[in-house]
Amino acid sequence: MTAFFIAGTDTDVGKTTIAAGLLNAARQAGLSTAAIKPVASGSQVTTAGLRNADALALQAQCQPPLDYALVNPLAFEPAIAPHIAAQEAGVELSVATLRPGIERVLARRADFTLVEGAGGWRVPLDRGETLADLAIALQLPVVLVVGVRLGCINHALLSVEAIQRDGLPLAGWVANIVDPGTSRLEQNLATLAECMPAACLGTVPRLDVPDAEAVAACLSLAPLGLVARS
Known part of the structure; x- marks a missing residue:
């Protein structure tokens, strides 16, 4: 089993x-996959309950399939900061409340598992905790998505500095234009390639239709130590 925490340099960086x-x-390489977005705001009301578009995109790439409740244990309707959405809903948002759901997904021991955060590295939870504290508790290596636009170098290097100061390894990064x-x-x-202290997994151009297969064609799993099954 190989698992990573997906972080971004900011919100809306892809x-x-x-x-x-x-x-x-990973699926194309014959690997089993699993993913979890433990908390998501900006969800839609459906007959099945609240559904978040990002979580649904992750769920669609899980093989074998995972129930939505596993992929996204906490969904909130307003498209606002998760800790504010949780406060308004009267829900405790903390490492202690989020960790069990993640561990249930990790326990499935897929070949490749991703835990996706929300926003940047220091997004608040509650009681002084942040999503970074969740990654620290899980001791997962980090893949950083760099949203390439004006100011991205500073955002990327500050994020890496924070990740490393928190004692977690940067496993790789992706340039998303x-x-x-x-x-x-x-x-x-x-x-970025010169300054970042880890391998670049790929550069993803701005795609008219950013479907998972098109994005996968721009990426390499080799720097993460993943090998295709024969």
């Missing part, structure tokens, strides 16, 4: 897009 692509790449009009794009990518 964490789920990249996570789904990584899971799809969220703004293809970024000035000096190639120079920015070169600077």
Whole structure:
């Protein structure tokens, strides 16, 4: 079993897009997959209950299939910071409440498992805790999604500094081009490649339809130590 925590340099940098692509790449390599987004805000009311689009995208890449309740134990309707959504719903949001759901997914021992955070590295939970504390408790190596746009180098290096200060290894990173009009794009990518202390798993261009298979074609699992099954 190999598991990673997916973090982003900010909100709306494409964490789920990249996570789904990584899971799809693993499936194409013949590996079993599992994923969990322990808390998600911005969910839709359905006849089956609240459903979050990001969690559904992850669920679609789990093989063997996982029930939605396993993939997304806590969903909130407002598209706001998770800790505020939880407070408004009267739900305790903490490492202690989120960890059991993650451990249930990890216990399935898929070949490749991803735990996706929300927003950036220091997104608050409650009682002074952050999502970083959850990653620390699980002792998972981190894959960082860098949303490539103006300012991304600073955001990336500060995120890496925080991850390493928290005692977790950076297993790899992905350059996700969220703004293809970024000035000096190639120079920015070169600077990231030079400064980041881990392997780049790939550069994902801005895709008109960012489906998991198209994203997977831009990524490599080799730096994560994953080998295709024969």
